[in-house]
Amino acid sequence: MIIKKLGVMTSGGDAPGMNAAIRSVVRAATHHELECLGIRLGYQGLIENDLLELGARDVKNIINRGGTFLKTARSKEFKTAQGRKKAYENLKKHQIDALIIIGGDGSFTGARVFGSEYDIPVVGIPGTIDNDIYGTDFTVGYDTALNTVIEAIDKIRDTATSHNRLFFVEVMGRDAGFIALNSGIATGALDILIPEKDYNLDQLFTSIERGNKEGKSSSIIVVAEGEKLGGVYDLAKATGMKYPDYDIRVSILGHVQRGGNPSCYDRVLASRLGVAAVESIIKGKRDIMVGIRGNKIIFTLFEEAIRKKNEINEDLIKIADIIAV
Ligand code: ADP
DSSP, X not given: OOOOEEEEEEOSSOOTTHHXXXXXXXXXXXXXXXXXXXXXXXHXXXXXXXXXXXXXXXXXXXXXXXXXXXXXXXXXGGGSHHHHHHHHHHHHHTTOOXXXXXXXXXXXXXXXXXXXXXXOOEEEEEBOTTOOOTTOSOOBTHHHHHHHHHHHHHHHHHHHHHHTEEEEEEESOSSOOHHHHHHHHHTTOSEEEOTTSOOOHHHHHHHHHHHHHTTOOSEEEEEETTOTTSOHHHHHXXXXXXXXXXXXXXXXOGGGGGOSOOOHHHHHHHHHHHHHHHHHHHTTOOSEEEEEEXXXXXXXXXXXXXXXXXXXXXXXXXXXXXXXX
16 A cells, blocks of 8 residues: 555643654655645544644644644544544545554554554554553653653752651552652652552551651652542541641642653654654554654554553662662
8 A cells, every 4th residue: 555645643631742743743754755634633633624734844843842733632422433434534535544643542542443444554652641551661741741740849849848848749640650650769759659559558657657767857758640548638638647746738730740841852752753653654554553662663553552551660669669768
């Protein structure tokens, strides 16, 4: 199959560096003399025929910008056969021969279903701050989110130290503790709670007492959203009941973690994956996600990327514990 025209979209949760990935796809397409159409608002935009032509100059001045200028969405309609049929009809109408989807595992699940129903090559680029996708050491957006988180926690530490306070800081990560674990190590957290690790209140209290014994007057405990002990407010309440003299505060970092200019690492990663996605399509690959492992580009079937989990590095858990006090 000769590829003449590509469609590119961002889908699902947004992440810094998505713009850099779109830019790379468009420029790589131009380099290889392919036409490129941008699809706004992910699968929903494809269903609603919301497309625009993209040439090399149309993606100028975006490598440094957070978010995604194509916008992103979650589409219920694409989960229906009827919705996907409309999407395919629009692809045909625009004579698009192949699709590049920048998104998370939900978007790749959709891509897999679509690719099995219709004869259209689809290649994915992992874009999510959570780093929870199998088949890549790093996802686009993760490094930037980590840098945002450590900058915020450093600031929280300043006020924690001034008042001898104990802070519970919630960071993003519903199913994965990558942000919590790495930012916790990088900011010297007393303890780190992640969804992958079974934990109980007694262990938390042991950490707090150990910190106390070592003369720590203020402390940060980093908590991933998806941790299983009941969330930051319950943790703070239980800790307050156990240690009534402690000055305990909660901070939820929230959506700031999704924004901001992408870091150098994310811009370079997005640029590498964008070119790899286009070139893999030209070579006839389909139903795969491009990723990076050991600093080399690798390809993983959507089926595998969706089914398997990116494992937390056990060494990091151990290191976090050793250097906490
Ligand atoms: P992310 O890509 O960030 O994980 P979502 O999980 O919201 O985000 O998935 C993005 C979109 O992918 C959904 O809104 C939906 O349109 C599509 N999608 C997800 N799962 C399926 C599925 N099983 N079948 C068809 N489309 C799906």
